[in-house]
Amino acid sequence: xxxxxxxxxxxxxxxxxxxxxxxxxxRTTRAARHVDLPVVYDGVxxxxxxxxxxxxxxxxxxxxxxxxxxxxxxxxAPGFAYLDGLDPSLHVPRQATPRAAVPAGSVAIxxxxxxxxxxxxxGGWQLxxxxxxxxxxxxxxxxxxxxxxxxxRFVPT
Amino acid sequence: xxxxxxxxxxxxxxxxxxxxxxxxxxxEVALELPGVLEAVTGRRRCSSSSTAH
Numbered sequence: 001x002x003x004x005x006x007x008x009x010x011x012x013x014x015x016x017x018x019x020x021x022x023x024x025x026x027r028t029t030r031a032a033r034h035v036d037l038p039v040v041y042d043g044v045x046x047x048x049x050x051x052x053x054x055x056x057x058x059x060x061x062x063x064x065x066x067x068x069x070x071x072x073x074x075x076x077a078p079g080f081a082y083l084d085g086l087d088p089s090l091h092v093p094r095q096a097t098p099r100a101a102v103p104a105g106s107v108a109i110x111x112x113x114x115x116x117x118x119x120x121x122x123g124g125w126q127l128x129x130x131x132x133x134x135x136x137x138x139x140x141x142x143x144x145x146x147x148x149x150x151x152x153r154f155v156p157t
Numbered sequence: 158x159x160x161x162x163x164x165x166x167x168x169x170x171x172x173x174x175x176x177x178x179x180x181x182x183x184x185e186v187a188l189e190l191p192g193v194l195e196a197v198t199g200r201r202r203c204s205s206s207s208t209a210h
Contacts, residue, residue: 001171001172001174001180001183001184001187001196001197001198002165002169002170002171002172002195002196002197003169003170003171003172003187003193003195003196003197004168004169004193004194004195004196004197005168005169005170005190005192005193005194006168006192006193006194007167007168007192008192009191009192010190010191010192010193012162012164012170014190014191014192015162015170015187015190015193016160016162018186018187018189018190019160019162019172019183019186019187019190020160021186022182022183022186072180072198073198148180148181148184148198149180149181
């Protein structure tokens with residue numbers, strides 16, 4: 001973790017003291033926020049992912065929806081969360097050539113991560129399906145539905 | 158609790174955390190400290206290929 005601070009207001013020693021005082025047991029055992037995302041598994045890459053993994057399409061869906069993910073960090077686009085917890089059998093490479101436009105709500109995987117595209121954008125991940133849930137809402141607080149630490153499960157519909 | 162801090166320039170510090178489950182709690186605490194501007198978290202094993210969208 002990188003902590004940036006204002007040297008006119010604090011010091012390295014103060015930050016060390018603050019972090020060393022963390023009541024870690026209490027904080028790590030409290031209930032994390034959880035989000036269920038309904039998914040229609042009709043992604044254009046579902047067949048290719050099945051071929052890459054040696055599984056049939058139903059088994060790909062079963063393993064993707066059978067895992068609980070956790071948001072490790074966010075980036076790339078507002079509301080895009082990198083989800084850790086993907087079944088190792090589903091670790092597949094990105095598309096050799098990224099698409100110029102991936103539809104909003106696309107549920108995707110690449111490497112060890114899973115994710116959902118919050119808006120129409122370029123992208124190279126393998127598309128398994130889609131969700132209608134809004135990942136980014138400027139009227140909400142916070143605007144991002146998925147924030148670090150949130151647990152996520154994909155629910156086939 | 159003893160944690161390892163590595164100065165990163167004059168106004169930032171890298172904090173080596175005990176494990177993945179501690180990232181969020183430490184980030185929350187860091188953000189509550191007076192004078193802290195940002196706490197950026199990420200996995201240790203990140204690469205441009207794994208985090209590209």
